[in-house]
Amino acid sequence: MSDEVLRVGVIGARGRMGTEVTQAVDAADDLDLVAAVGGREWLFSLSDAGSQVVVDFTHPDVVMEHIRFAVDQNIHAVVGTSGIDDERAETIRGWLASKPGLGVIVVPNFAIGAVLAARFAREAARFFESAEIIELHHAGKVDAPSGTAIATARGIAGARAAAGLAAVPDATTMEAAGARGAQVDGIHVHSVRLPGMVAHQEVVLGSSGETLTIRHDSLHRSSFMPGVLLAIRSVADHPGLTFGLEQLLGLD
Ligand SMILES: NC(=O)C1=CN([C@@H]2O[C@H](COP(=O)(O)OP(=O)(O)OC[C@H]3O[C@@H](n4cnc5c(N)ncnc54)[C@H](OP(=O)(O)O)[C@@H]3O)[C@@H](O)[C@H]2O)C=CC1
Numbered sequence: 001m002s003d004e005v006l007r008v009g010v011i012g013a014r015g016r017m018g019t020e021v022t023q024a025v026d027a028a029d030d031l032d033l034v035a036a037v038g039g040r041e042w043l044f045s046l047s048d049a050g051s052q053v054v055v056d057f058t059h060p061d062v063v064m065e066h067i068r069f070a071v072d073q074n075i076h077a078v079v080g081t082s083g084i085d086d087e088r089a090e091t092i093r094g095w096l097a098s099k100p101g102l103g104v105i106v107v108p109n110f111a112i113g114a115v116l117a118a119r120f121a122r123e124a125a126r127f128f129e130s131a132e133i134i135e136l137h138h139a140g141k142v143d144a145p146s147g148t149a150i151a152t153a154r155g156i157a158g159a160r161a162a163a164g165l166a167a168v169p170d171a172t173t174m175e176a177a178g179a180r181g182a183q184v185d186g187i188h189v190h191s192v193r194l195p196g197m198v199a200h201q202e203v204v205l206g207s208s209g210e211t212l213t214i215r216h217d218s219l220h221r222s223s224f225m226p227g228v229l230l231a232i233r234s235v236a237d238h239p240g241l242t243f244g245l246e247q248l249l250g251l252d
């Protein structure tokens with residue numbers, strides 16, 4: 001992208017994340033907040049305002065519609081909304097196929113510490129017999145498990161499979177429904193929802209005689225802003241679909 005100020009629109013601008021993002025974009029000298037929209041009826045103001053990049057923090061039920069809109073309007077998209085699974089990612093790739101030069105970046109968690117924690121968990125996974133995830137969030141969160149936990153579990157499962165590890169040991173034969181959490185690619189994930197929490201995750205790895213706990217805490221939504229701003233500034237240089245922040249941080 002050129003040295004000119006980048007025109008940014010935010011979808012979900014009145015939400016918990018959208019509020020923080022609009023402030024962060026507004027405060028950045030190289031970014032111009034040209035549209036901050038809430039509901040669907042306002043989507044068109046994004047293109048009317050000349051947005052070059054849109055940022056979406058809305059709801060898993062509507063995020064695909066927003067990405068489609070951005071791609072159709074030739075606007076780069078930075079997506080924080082959870083719920084982008086493999087099937088949805090493939091759909092986005094299909095939309096982008098006819099739009100060379102257009103970028104969509106989907107990031108399960110924009111906090112640098114969370115990205116590193118997931119990476120450390122992946123690295124540790126092959127050395128331990130088992131791993132489980134506990135994610136803890138504010139009570140207003142609509143989805144469980146969190147997008148971060150799903151991505152972390154998939155990373156751990158991939159590392160275990162590559163190392164040829166057997167399924168995680170578990171002798172449970174009597175279970176109150178849900179007591180062992182959800183399973184994502186064979187990794188148990190436990191979701192806590194509590195007022196007072198923001199976004200937290202623990203990966204607990206275990207082998208004979210030892211455990212390793214990798215924990216990350218977002219104590220305030222400002223924790224996500226350096227990652228969001230990095231993605232906004234980078235998206236035009238990353239055509240196609242980019243999943244996660246690692247590549248942008250030079251970690252791949
Ligand atoms: N990747 C990351 O690092 C992070 C991701 N998230 C994810 O971001 C998403 C939003 O989280 P959060 O901000 O806490 O949620 P909120 O519920 O606080 O905000 C969501 C916003 O989206 C708006 N919205 C809902 N439907 C539409 C629509 N059809 N068109 C436009 N806007 C719509 C809502 O509008 P209205 O106010 O009018 O109801 C609301 O303002 C979640 O999926 C969450 O998991 C959250 C934190 C970090």
Ligand SMILES: O=C(O)C1=N[C@H](C(=O)O)C[C@H](O)C1
Pocket residue numbers: 082108109110137138141142145146147148149198199200
């Ligand atoms: O809803 C949230 O708050 C968060 N959602 C994302 C997720 O589902 O992982 C990222 C972070 O955990 C905060």
